[in-house]
Every structure is written in C-alpha cells, then in structure tokens.
C-alpha cells in the first residue's frame with residue numbers, strides 16, 4: 001500500500017509552492033535528499049507515526065541512528081524487535097522500499113516506491129526527528 005498512488009486531493013498547489021519556496025531559500029539541495037520536500041512527503045507517514053509519541057507505529061524521534069525495535073512502550077512485532085537492524089540512512093532506504101523484504105513478519109504495511117521520495121523523507125527525518 002502506498003498513499004502516493006491513492007489520489008486523495010493532495011493539497012498540492014499550496015504545499016508544493018511552500019516546498020519550492022523553502023527549497024530555494026535553502027540554497028543548493030543536498031546531494032541525496034531534500035528535507036523540505038521530505039516534510040511534505042512525510043505526511044504519508046503521519047497516519048501512523050508522529051515525531052514525539054507512539055501511535056499505530058513507534059515515534060520517529062531519533063530514528064536515524066536508532067536501533068530497530070528500541071522505543072520504550074511501543075509494542076513491536078517480534079521480528080523487528082529481534083532484527084538487530086540499526087536505522088542508518090541506507091537501511092531506512094531499504095526499509096521504505098519494502099518493509100516485508102527486510103523483515104518478513106513486520107507489521108508496517110507501507111512503502112515508498114520512488115527513490116528520490118525516500119531520500120527526501122530520510123533527509124527530513126534526519127533534520128527534524130533528531
């Protein structure tokens with residue numbers, strides 16, 4: 001499942017304009033991901049994740065560099081909890097490409113098929129979810 005193929009009106013004009021403005025203000029985009037664009041895209045994650053609180057999914061605070069399955073008080077699938085994964089940017093990219101390919105019994109059913117979208121979301125998490 002991915003929200004980008006579901007065509008709920010994306011409030012696109014407004015948010016893209018904002019993203020573009022931020023993009024220009026920030027100067028040359030990073031080699032890999034653009035956090036401003038990632039922020040817009042990460043609204044797809046927000047159905048299940050927030051930065052500071054556990055919800056359907058674990059909170060995103062500190063996720064880049066965090067050990068998988070390590071947020072206190074969140075009820076992880078045993079497979080993810082015992083995976084030994086550390087959320088490096090590379091592993092996050094793999095995860096968002098297809099969580100089940102990485103951790104077959106995970107309970108996150110969501111993927112981000114576009115590589116640039118993934119890079120932007122990861123850049124956003126790195127900056128805003130420290």
Ligand code: HEC
Nearest residue numbers: 044045048056057058068069070076077080106107108110
């Ligand atoms: C439909 C709900 C849903 C959506 C949408 C979703 N996730 Fe998740 N996510 C989950 C669940 C549930 C888990 C816990 C998986 C488990 O325990 O196996 C999870 C786990 C994760 C983890 C592992 C965290 C940890 O502490 O080990 C990361 C990273 C993650 N999600 C990132 C994202 C990002 C980034 C997005 C948006 C691109 C996203 N997720 C969208 C439900 C979702």
